[in-house]
Every structure is written in structure tokens, then in C-alpha cells.
Amino acid sequence: MLLVDNFIHADMHPGNILVWVAQNKPSRKRLFKSKPHVIFLDVGMTAELSxxxxxxxxxxxxxxxxxxxxxxxxxxxxxxxxxxxxxxxxxxxxxxxxxxxxxxxxxxxxxxxxxxxxxxxxxxxxxxxxxxxxxxxxxxxxxxxxxxxxxxxxxxxxxxxxxxxxxxxxxxxxxxxxxxxxxx
Structure with missing residues (x-):
């Protein structure tokens, strides 16, 4: 987040993070090819650096x-x-x-x-x-x-x-x- 996007979620705790993994369903095209994706919630506290x-x-x-x-x-x-x-x-x-x-x-x-x-x-x-x-x-x-x-x-x-x-x-x-x- 910091090195690429210059964005830091400043309220990191387990209630603000979800990990989503696509289900292996043959009838649906898998969007993320089963790699987990981290989803941040409640981004009210963030930081950016000059x-x-x-x-x-x-x-x-x-x-x-x-x-x-x-x-x-x-x-x-x-x-x-x-x-x-x-x-x-x-x-x-x-x-x-x-x-x-x-x-x-x-x-x-x-x-x-x-x-x-x-x-x-x-x-x-x-x-x-x-x-x-x-x-x-x-x-x-x-x-x-x-x-x-x-x-x-x-x-x-x-x-x-x-x-x-x-x-x-x-x-x-x-x-x-x-x-x-x-x-x-």
C-alpha cells in the first residue's frame, strides 16, 4: 500500500479486514483465480505521505x-x-x-x-x-x-x-x- 499507492489504512484490526477467496465453481468464471484478496473496511482513518x-x-x-x-x-x-x-x-x-x-x-x-x-x-x-x-x-x-x-x-x-x-x-x-x- 505504501510503496505503490502511498496509502495506509490507519485503523488495522481484525474487524476491518476480510480475506476473500473465489469459490471453485465450474459454472462461473473465476474472477481472481483462487488467490485470496484482502478487503479493507472502514477506511475513515488513513494516511498519505508527502x-x-x-x-x-x-x-x-x-x-x-x-x-x-x-x-x-x-x-x-x-x-x-x-x-x-x-x-x-x-x-x-x-x-x-x-x-x-x-x-x-x-x-x-x-x-x-x-x-x-x-x-x-x-x-x-x-x-x-x-x-x-x-x-x-x-x-x-x-x-x-x-x-x-x-x-x-x-x-x-x-x-x-x-x-x-x-x-x-x-x-x-x-x-x-x-x-x-x-x-x-
Whole structure:
């Protein structure tokens, strides 16, 4: 939704999501060839990002995929038009230190979403401003990943992030990844 449509449903909970799978009836032409379709209800709370916020958040996600703490911290500091972080240098250093740990064998055991949550804790502690729409997107992303983890614990979200964002032709990669996620 975010990368292709610049649209985020900001009220994601099980009551607002339906999964529809076409029935295999020989007399009817199957509209979706049995692949499930996600239907979002109650889109009263949504978010869109400005072009600069979208590019900055995308760069932040890429930094996560590359385990690049400095860039992730700098992008995070850019997620507000009015940044009031009292000590950006300390924030950047602390984020870099965390990313260095996450790149070790012990750190590899930490789930990527736990890394994102730890980054958000550093944001809070260092009083880094994040604009509301961007924050909505980040929280919604965490909620969706939590559902994904419950539905398929073996699914590697970091691998998908790396596949999506670090390939030269990310649009083709996105299409491939989405097709891979859909049931046959």
C-alpha cells in the first residue's frame, strides 16, 4: 500500500479486514483465480505521505535492510519538519551502536520488528520529533508485521524488505514478492 499507492489504512484490526477467496465453481468464471484478496473496511482513518516523507521513510527502511545505523538515524531525524532533538549526535551514535550489535551473530537473533521497536524507544528517549502521518505509517507497519508473525512465524520480513528495497528494479521485485505471498 505504501510503496505503490502511498496509502495506509490507519485503523488495522481484525474487524476491518476480510480475506476473500473465489469459490471453485465450474459454472462461473473465476474472477481472481483462487488467490485470496484482502478487503479493507472502514477506511475513515488513513494516511498519505508527502513525497519527501515517503522518500525519507523509504530510505530509512532501506537503511534497516542494509543494517546501516547512521543512515537510519539520519533519516529518522528527517521525519519531522521541525526537529527538536536536543542532541542529534548522541541519537545517531546510539542508533549506530544498536545496528552494529544487530549485525553480530547474537544480534541476528533479535527480530527485525524488535529492532524497529528499540529504535522507536530511542526516538522517545532522545525526544526526536516524528510527524503524525509518518508515525501512523510506522505504527501501522508494526501492527501488520505482528499479524504476519502470528500467521506465519517462519516468514522472514527482513528478507522481503531486502528483496523489495535493495534491488535496482524494486517495482518488479515488489510484484514478484506480492505474487509469492499469495496462495496458488
Amino acid at each position: 513525497r519527501s516523507d515517503r522518500v525519507n521513510l523509504l530510505e530509512c527502511f532501506k537503511a534497516f535492510a542494509r543494517h546501516d545505523g547512521r543512515t537510519a538515524a539520519e533519516c529518522t531525524l528527517g521525519l519531522s519538519k521541525q526537529q527538536n532533538c536536543p542532541n542529534p549526535k548522541a541519537f545517531i551514535e546510539e542508533v549506530e551502536e544498536s545496528f552494529t550489535f544487530w549485525g553480530t551473530p547474537e544480534g541476528d537473533l533479535v527480530h527485525p520488528v524488535d529492532c524497529m521497536q528499540q529504535l522507536l524507544e530511542k526516538v522517545r528517549r532522545h525526544r526526536v520529533n516524528v510527524d503524525g502521518n509518518v508515525c501512523t505509517v510506522m505504527v501501522t507497519t508494526l501492527v501488520l508485521e505482528g499479524w504476519q508473525r502470528k500467521l506465519d512465524p517462519a516468514y522472514n520480513v527482513m528478507h522481503t524488505l531486502q528483496t523489495l528495497l535493495l534491488k535496482a528494479d524494486w517495482a518488479k521485485s515488489l510484484s514478484y514478492t506480492i505474487e509469492g505471498l499469495m496462495a496458488p
